[in-house]
Amino acid sequence: MTTPPPKKRSSTTRASKPVRPSREEEPSPPEPLPITLVVGTDVAVGKTWITCALARALGEAGQLVVAVKPIETGCDELSSQGEDGVRLAEATGQVAPRHALLRFPGHAAPAVAAASVGTDIDYDNLISRMRSLATPDTLLLVEGAGGLLSPLTWSDNHLDLAHSLDARVLLVAADRRGTINHTLLSLRVLGVEKVSVVGVVLNQPAGPDASTRGNAASLVRLVEHVPIVTVPHLTDPSLAAEAVKEAAGWLLP
Ligand SMILES: Nc1ncnc2c1ncn2[C@@H]1O[C@H](COP(=O)(O)OP(=O)(O)OP(=O)(O)O)[C@@H](O)[C@H]1O
Ligand SMILES: [Mg+2]
DSSP states (O other), X not given: OOOOOOOXXXXXXXXXXXXXXXXXXXXXXXXXXXXXXXXESSTTSSHHHHHHHHHHHHHHTTOXXXXXXXXXXXXXXSOOTTOHHHHHHHHHTOSSOOSOSEEESSSSOHHHHHHHTTOOOXXXXXXXXXXXXXXXXXXXXXXXXXXXXXXXXXXXXXHHHHHHTTOEEEEEEESSTTHHHHHHHHHHHHHHTXXXXXXXXXXXXXXOOTTTTTHHHHHHHHOOSOOEXXXXXOSOGGGHHHHTHHHHHHHOX
């Protein structure tokens, strides 16, 4: 008995077999959405309030958002209630993180607060933890601690943070006397450092002064290529998202 010759593979079979692309041809994974660093011209200018309002406005526009405070100082060992990191998490509804990534007692700049408890901040670890929160679908908002040059470590400030995260900056300034100088100083250093600025939010304080009504118009005359909006001081928090809608539009992909 003769053995039948082996079956020939038809060319159709060969053609339908999926061809594995070479390494160079493999599509690169989608990029995470750009990170936004919310920095103030000073402490207590309304960074958390504005970031929470932005998170709500973006959420209402259908955008997934995570908002995080990398380092928070002035924290209580027993309770995180009312902290910036907690307020941010409540605004987005995110599962994690529920508070700032690093928390220290003592109202001071992060580097100072960490030193006062004998700790060194692991900056690189902090950066990778933040980067992991930004995805192709999730917009990450990062609230800074104080102004641009406020030290996060003894060698890294918020300009370094913006560079390490490839973040764009949204600058929050209080709409009161002195803000023209503080805003221009911040924008000048951001420009020198080639950090991209999405816009300036002039946030009205509870007690306006004689400059409050004119600062925005003056800054518009003095600043080129950076949008500036004014946000009113609101007693009704349910109006916050609507009040920052224009600034939220700057951040949408
Ligand atoms: N537009 C606003 N309308 C109503 N209340 C506001 C507004 N902006 C800020 N506030 C209130 O002003 C106070 C200071 O604001 P906020 O905590 O956001 O400042 P901050 O810049 O985040 O301060 P910190 O430097 O401590 O992080 C808070 O009580 C906040 O709720
Ligand atoms: Mg804050």
